[in-house]
Amino acid sequence: MKMIRAFIRPEKEQEVVLALEGSGFPSLTKMPVFGRGKQKGLQVGPVHYDELPKMLIMMVVEDKDVAKVIGIISDKARTGFIGDGKIFTSPVDGVYTVRTGEAVL
Amino acid sequence: MKEITAIIRRDKLPETKKVLDELGYPSASIQSVDGRGKQKGAVCDNDLDPELPDNYCMSVKLKPTPSTYAVEHALPKVALFVPKRMLTMVVPDDVVSKIVKSIIKVNQTGKTGDGKIFISPVESALRVRTGEKDGEAIA
Numbered sequence: 697m698k699m700i701r702a703f704i705r706p707e708k709e710q711e712v713v714l715a716l717e718g719s720g721f722p723s724l725t726k727m728p729v730f731g732r733g734k735q736k737g738l739q740v741g742p743v744h745y746d747e748l749p750k751m752l753i754m755m756v757v758e759d760k761d762v763a764k765v766i767g768i769i770s771d772k773a774r775t776g777f778i779g780d781g782k783i784f785t786s787p788v789d790g791v792y793t794v795r796t797g798e799a800v801l
Numbered sequence: 802m803k804e805i806t807a808i809i810r811r812d813k814l815p816e817t818k819k820v821l822d823e824l825g826y827p828s829a830s831i832q833s834v835d836g837r838g839k840q841k842g843a844v845c846d847n848d849l850d851p852e853l854p855d856n857y858c859m860s861v862k863l864k865p866t867p868s869t870y871a872v873e874h875a876l877p878k879v880a881l882f883v884p885k886r887m888l889t890m891v892v893p894d895d896v897v898s899k900i901v902k903s904i905i906k907v908n909q910t911g912k913t914g915d916g917k918i919f920i921s922p923v924e925s926a927l928r929v930r931t932g933e934k935d936g937e938a939i940a
Contacts, residue, residue, distance in 0.1 A: 710880055714880055717841060717880065722837060722841045723836075723838045723839060724836065724837060725808055725885070726834065726882065727832060727887075754834075788919050788920065789803065790897075790919070791920070792917065794809065794904070794908045794915035794916045794918065795909065795911060795912065797905045
């Protein structure tokens with residue numbers, strides 16, 4: 697299993713979530729975060745924004761679904777301008793469902 | 802070392818912290834997150850009162866959040882989320898199963914929305930104050 701952490705624009709959140717739901721991946725956790733990237737924030741005239749609001753979407757999926765999920769997220773979250781976000785994938789050794797206590801996703 | 806990420810009910814957090822304290826692993830980061838599972842976020846708090854009719858929460862008891870507003874007013878489809886607490890802790894390999902078992906024991910109500918626990922590998926750790934590495938850093 698893999699954990700996918702996607703940093704996306706907050707205004708794209710609903711679109712991404714509904715697209716994932718439509719493809720059979722309804723489960724995720726989201727949290728608002730602040731961050732900056734290569735461009736060191738955003739310069740609008742004389743005003744410099746060092747950290748910009750993003751939505752972090754975290755989900756754990758089976759190995760075979762990783763490419764599909766990343767495809768959906770990157771397709772829906774893309775605007776083509778800087779600040780579209782990043783997607784990170786990391787390994788997950790074990791998953792437990794608290795309700796049943798079983799080690800299944 | 803392993804990282805344990807537990808997504809649990811908000812009201813179970815104090816008990817969970819107490820149990821982890823008793824086990825001797827009180828260190829954890831706690832975050833307020835919103836999440837949804839297989840039920841797509843359609844769970845509600847009147848699980849606690851079984852005498853209420855099944856459709857009660859959808860019709861009356863929805864909390865006034867943007868998504869419930871959208872449901873009540875039949876706006877175009879929105880994604881529903883349930884507020885949760887996320888607990889992240891890094892622990893040695895040999896105690897992972899013990900901690901997971903006790904988290905499950907405390908948080909299990911048998912109803913949907915109990916949460917998930919994820920275990921991921923962690924390569925290294927560093928305590929900033931002293932510069933201790935790996936094992937000593939999380940001890």
